[in-house]
Amino acid sequence: MVNEEQLGRRNILRQAGLAIGGTVAAGALSACGNDKVEVEKIVEVPPSGPQPSQFPYAQHVAAGYQLNVAAVKEAAYQAYYAGGCCHGAYSALLGHLAGTVGQPFNLLPIDFGKFGGGGVAGYGSICGAALGGALLINMVVADPAAPAPAVRNPMIAELLRWYEGFAFPAYSPTAVNAAETGLVKDFSAANLVNLQRKPASHLCHASVSGWCAQVGVAANGKDKAARCARLTADVAGKVAELLNDYLANRALTPTARDAASATCVVCHPAASTTQPVNSGMACVTCHTDKVSGHP
Amino acid sequence: MVNEEQLGRRNILRQAGLAIGGTVAAGALSACGNDKVEVEKIVEVPPSGPQPSQFPYAQHVAAGYQLNVAAVKEAAYQAYYAGGCCHGAYSALLGHLAGTVGQPFNLLPIDFGKFGGGGVAGYGSICGAALGGALLINMVVADPAAPAPAVRNPMIAELLRWYEGFAFPAYSPTAVNAAETGLVKDFSAANLVNLQRKPASHLCHASVSGWCAQVGVAANGKDKAARCARLTADVAGKVAELLNDYLANRALTPTARDAASATCVVCHPAASTTQPVNSGMACVTCHTDKVSGHP
Numbered sequence: 001m002v003n004e005e006q007l008g009r010r011n012i013l014r015q016a017g018l019a020i021g022g023t024v025a026a027g028a029l030s031a032c033g034n035d036k037v038e039v040e041k042i043v044e045v046p047p048s049g050p051q052p053s054q055f056p057y058a059q060h061v062a063a064g065y066q067l068n069v070a071a072v073k074e075a076a077y078q079a080y081y082a083g084g085c086c087h088g089a090y091s092a093l094l095g096h097l098a099g100t101v102g103q104p105f106n107l108l109p110i111d112f113g114k115f116g117g118g119g120v121a122g123y124g125s126i127c128g129a130a131l132g133g134a135l136l137i138n139m140v141v142a143d144p145a146a147p148a149p150a151v152r153n154p155m156i157a158e159l160l161r162w163y164e165g166f167a168f169p170a171y172s173p174t175a176v177n178a179a180e181t182g183l184v185k186d187f188s189a190a191n192l193v194n195l196q197r198k199p200a201s202h203l204c205h206a207s208v209s210g211w212c213a214q215v216g217v218a219a220n221g222k223d224k225a226a227r228c229a230r231l232t233a234d235v236a237g238k239v240a241e242l243l244n245d246y247l248a249n250r251a252l253t254p255t256a257r258d259a260a261s262a263t264c265v266v267c268h269p270a271a272s273t274t275q276p277v278n279s280g281m282a283c284v285t286c287h288t289d290k291v292s293g294h295p
Numbered sequence: 296m297v298n299e300e301q302l303g304r305r306n307i308l309r310q311a312g313l314a315i316g317g318t319v320a321a322g323a324l325s326a327c328g329n330d331k332v333e334v335e336k337i338v339e340v341p342p343s344g345p346q347p348s349q350f351p352y353a354q355h356v357a358a359g360y361q362l363n364v365a366a367v368k369e370a371a372y373q374a375y376y377a378g379g380c381c382h383g384a385y386s387a388l389l390g391h392l393a394g395t396v397g398q399p400f401n402l403l404p405i406d407f408g409k410f411g412g413g414g415v416a417g418y419g420s421i422c423g424a425a426l427g428g429a430l431l432i433n434m435v436v437a438d439p440a441a442p443a444p445a446v447r448n449p450m451i452a453e454l455l456r457w458y459e460g461f462a463f464p465a466y467s468p469t470a471v472n473a474a475e476t477g478l479v480k481d482f483s484a485a486n487l488v489n490l491q492r493k494p495a496s497h498l499c500h501a502s503v504s505g506w507c508a509q510v511g512v513a514a515n516g517k518d519k520a521a522r523c524a525r526l527t528a529d530v531a532g533k534v535a536e537l538l539n540d541y542l543a544n545r546a547l548t549p550t551a552r553d554a555a556s557a558t559c560v561v562c563h564p565a566a567s568t569t570q571p572v573n574s575g576m577a578c579v580t581c582h583t584d585k586v587s588g589h590p
Contacts, residue, residue, distance in 0.1 A: 052347045055404030109350030115433040121451035124574025125497065126420045138410035156416035202420065205574035209563075212571050219571035268504075276507050276514035279419025279500035289584035 050103040056152075058142045058247070061101055065247055067240040072096050074174050076129075076236035080229035081179045084117025085204075086128030088232035093136040093239060119204025127204045129232040130163050133239035141246055154252055155242050157280050160202040161255045162238060164282050167196035168211070169230030171237070177229065185215060185223050187230070195227065200258075200285040207231075260284045260291075345398040351447075353437040353542070356396055360542055362535040367391050369469050371424075371531035375524035376474045379412025380499075381423030383527035388431040388534060414499025422499045424527040425458050428534035436541055449547055450537050452575050455497040456550045457533060459577050462491040463506070464525030466532070472524065480510060480518045482525070490522065495553075495580040502526075555579045555586075 050060040076092035083091070090113025098106035113135070115121055116128035134156045141152040172189035180187070185195055197214050199207035208219050208228070217223040245252065256262075261283040270278040277283075284291050345355040371387035378386070385408025393401035408430070410416055411423035429451045436447040467484035475482070480490055492509050494502035503514050503523070512518040540547065551557075556578040565573040572578075579586050 046341045046343065046346055048341065051341055051402065053402055053404055055407060107346065107348055109348055112350065112433065115429065115447060115451060118573065120421060120426075120429060120455070121448035122573075122575065123452050123455050123497075124572075124576050125455065126415060131415075134410065134415060138407065152410060153416035156410060157418050160415070160418050160420065202418075205572060205576065209570065209572050209574075213569065216568055218566045218568050219573040220565040270515040271513045273511055273513050274508065275504065277419075277500060277504050278413065278417070278514040279504075280417065281419050281500065286581040288582075 046107070047103065052104045052107050054104065056138070056142045057097075057101075057104060057140050060104060061140070061247060065101065066244045067093075067096055067100070069237050069240045069244070072240040073171055073233040073237040077171060077173045077229050077233040078175075078177055080225075080232045081177045083111065083114040084128060085228050085232045085235075086113040086116025086120075086132040087111065088229065089113070089129040089132030089236040089239065090116070090135060091132075092236045093133065093243075094139075096240075097136075097140075124205030124208075125203060126160075127163065127202055127207055127231075127235070129228075129235035130160060130202050133159055133235050136239055137242065140243055151246065151252070154254060155246065158252060158254050159235075159238060159242060161257070161280065163202045163207075163235065164200055164285075165198055165255065165258070166234065166238075167198050168207070168234055169196065169227050171230040171233035173230070173233070180222065180226055180229075183223050183226055184217060184221075185226075187223075187226050192230075200282050202281070206285060258282050264290070341402070342398065347399045347402050349399065351433070351437045352392075352396075352399060352435050355399060356435070356542060360396065361539045362388075362391055362395070364532050364535045364539070367535040368466055368528040368532040372466060372468045372524050372528040373470075373472055375520075375527045376472045378406065378409040379423060380523050380527045380530075381408040381411025381415075381427040382406065383524065384408070384424040384427030384531040384534065385411070385430060386427075387527075387531045388428065388538075389434075391535075392431075392435075419500030419503075420498060421455075422458065422497055422502055422526075422530070424523075424530035425455060425497050428454055428530050431534055432537065435538055446541065446547070449549060450541065453547060453549050454530075454533060454537060456552070456575065458497045458502075458530065459495055459553075459580075460493050460550065461529065461533075462493050463502075463529055464491065464522050466525040466528035468525070468528070475517065475521055475524075478518050478521055479512060479516075480521075482518075482521050487525075495577050497576070501580060553577050559585070 050057070054060070072092050075095060076088045078088075079091045079095075080088035082088075091110050094105055094108060094112075095110055098108075098110075113128070113132045116131045119125040119128060120131065137156050137159065138152060141155060143150045143152050169187075169192065172192060187195065195215055197211045199210055201207055201210075208224060211227060212219045212224055215223070215227075242252070257280070261281075264283040265277060268275050268277040270276050345352070349355070367387050370390060371383045373383075374386045375383035377383075386405050389400055389403060389407075390405055393403075393405075408423070408427045411426045414420040414423060415426065432451050432454065433447060436450060438445045438447050464482075464487065467487060482490065490510055492506045494505055496502055496505075503519060506522060507514045507519055510518070510522075537547070552575070556576075559578040560572060563570050563572040565571050
C-alpha cells in the first residue's frame, strides 16, 4: 500500500531495477512485469501533476477558486519580519496558493523574494512588496490569445498606480509581531489614521522617506519597520483582490493617471524626438522643479 | 530498453497498475514484482535530480563551471526582440544555465521575464534587463552562513550601480536581428561610440528618455529598440561576469557611489528623524532642484 503522504513532495520509490530520471534504467520497464528481482534501488521522484514549467499557472487553478484576502494579509505582515517586504508579499501569496491550490505553487522556493527588500537589495528602487506582488501576478495570469487585449501587464501597472495613491499603512494585524517592541508611534487600529500617507511613488526610497519625514522617525528604525510590515500586508491583500477579480473574470478598471502627470505627457509623449517620456509613474513627485516656472 | 531521451523532461512511464503522484497507487509497488499485468496506465513523471524548490541553485552547479559571456550576450540581444528587455536578459541567462548546467534551470519557465519589459509592465520603473538579471543572480547565489557578510544583495546592488555609470549601448551583435530595418541612426560597431550615454539611473524611463533626447529619436521607435536590445546584451553579459566571479570565488569589489550623492546622505542619513533617505540610487539625476541653491 502507498498512501498519499508517501506520494507527496519527495517520493521515495523503492523498486527493483527501476530508477526514474536519467541514472539507471536499461531494461527496467520490461523487467517490471518479470518475476525476477535483481537489486533494490532508492530514487527520489518528484510528484507528477502540474510542474513549474507549465506556466502561467492559472491553468492549474480550479474554476471558482478565490484567495482568502484576510489570510494573505496577516501572513504578509508576519513574514515581513522574517525577510522583508518583498519576502512578506511573495511568501504570503505563494504560500497561500501552495496551501490551497497545491502544485505547481508548492514546488517553488518560498524564500525567493528575500532579495527584493528595501527596493531590490536595499537599493531604494521599486517597493519590494509591490515587486513581490508583481511576481505573483506574473506567475498566475494568462493573457488571452491576441488580438484580445493583454491582462497581465495592465494588472501589474494597476498595482503600481494604486500604490502611489493609497494611504499606507492601513492594515491592523490580528496578532502583533513580537518584534514590535519599543515603538515610538502608536500603531493601534484606532490611531493608524494619524500615521497614514499616500506615497505618490511606487519607489521604496520615496515611499519610505516621505512617510518617515511626515511622521518624524528614522528610515532604519522600528517604527519604519512597523509601517512597512503593514504596507506589505496592504499590498499583498491588493494583489489577492486583483487575482480574485481575474480568476472570477471580473474586468479590471484601471486607475487614471494623476492630473499633473497627465499634463506632462502632453508635451512629452513617447513619440517625441526631442524629450520623449515613456512611463506610467507619477512625474512631479520626483521632478519637483517642473511644478512651477516650467514652460 | 529506455534511453536517456525517453527519461528527459516529460517522461512517459508505462507500467502495470502504477501511477505516481497521488492518483492511483494502492498495491502498485507490490504488484511490480508480480507476473500478473492487469491494465496499462500512462502517467507523466518529472525527472528526479535537482528540483526548483532546492534553492538557491549554486548548490547544483559543478565546481569550475563558468558561463559563456559572449553566448549570453548574443542570446539576450536576440531575445529582446521576442519579448522585451527583461525577457531578453532573463531568458538568455536561464536558457544558458538550462543548456549547460541542466536541472533545475531547465525545469523553470523560460518566458517568466516577459512581464518586466519597459520598467515592469511598461511602467518606467527599474530597467527590465536589470530586473531580469537580478532575478537570475537571486536564483543562483547562496549567501554564506552568518555572521559572514552577505553576497547576493551586494551583487544585485552592484549590478544597479554599474548600470548607472555604464555607457550604453556597447554590444555589437554577431547577427543583426531581422527586426532592425529602417533605423534612423547608425548602429554599426564603428559608430556605436557616438550613440552611447551613461544613464545615471537604473530606472527605465530615465535611462530611455535621457538616451532618446541625446540622440534625437522617439521613445517608442525602432532606434530605441535597437538601443535597448544592445543594452539588454550588455546587462546580461555583466550578470554573467558577476556570476562567474561568484562561482570562481572571486570577491566582489563594489563600485563607489557618485560624489554628488555621497554628499546628499551626509545630511540625509537613514538614521535622521527629519528627512532620512535609505537608498543606493544616484540622487541628483532626478532631484535636479537640489544641485544648486540647496542648503
